[in-house]
Amino acid sequence: MTAYVPASEVSPGPPLPLVLSRVSAGFPSPADDYVEGHLDMHELTGALSPSCYWMQAEGESMTGAGILSGDRLLVDRAIEPASGDVVVAAIDGELTVKRFLRQGTRTALLAANPNYPSIELCEGQELVVWGVVTFVLHNARGRS
Template sequence: MPAPGDSTGGLRVASIRRVHGGSGPRLPLYLSRVAAGFPSPADDYVERSLDLSEALVEDEEATFYVRVAGDSMIGAGIHDGDILVVDRSVEPEEGDVVIAALGGELTVKRYEVRGGRPCLVPEAEGHDPIPVREGEELIVWGVARHVVHEIS
């Protein structure tokens, strides 16, 4: 449930960081994929090295990271404490997960259009959609492209 005075439906942006691509460590990327079903023998060779920024960031100048606080997007696989990779250069389309400012508060929600008006939709029980009312200013900061979270 939202915290008192939290009009964003319980999921907030905890922190924002700018992307500095190419400066991270390059780690081995194995050629063979890991089976999620039946195990297969592992290959002993590395395809190449991988900088995660290269894999996750399409437009470095327009990309930033945010840490999520809250649980209203759990149905989209976004958990409390996760890091989202957000691209400001992508024009939001219906169904995208966006970082948006509404009423001066940042939130992470699915962007939909209902009755010709934008609506920010959570993906967890107990959280209501947030319609953007006449006169309210909705600013979409960017579209979430990837989520990084710890496996529990």
């Protein structure tokens, strides 16, 4: 993980055109040529909240959750993590992004790639959840 950038410091940029036509991921379908409005990425993601910040993922342990190395993660530290949420957490001071699991007194951070181990927290280990991942920005062209 790299250093975070508070969402409030990221320029919203120009609003993007919003076309409400659905895009077929199977067979092609005719598209409507109508712009329905504009899409503000900060409004869509909630990134204007002072509790949000961006981080960059590094590594392959969360590929099964759609998080690839180089992806940008929007993290909200105001959300209380629920079992099943993807979180950014520090275990004994080491940052990681994993799926949070809590069952009774058991707490674990699960990898979403079978080639990587999950982390079962033991008594005496320090876990600090930095926040819940709410959005993932992924470059579809495979470039960071």
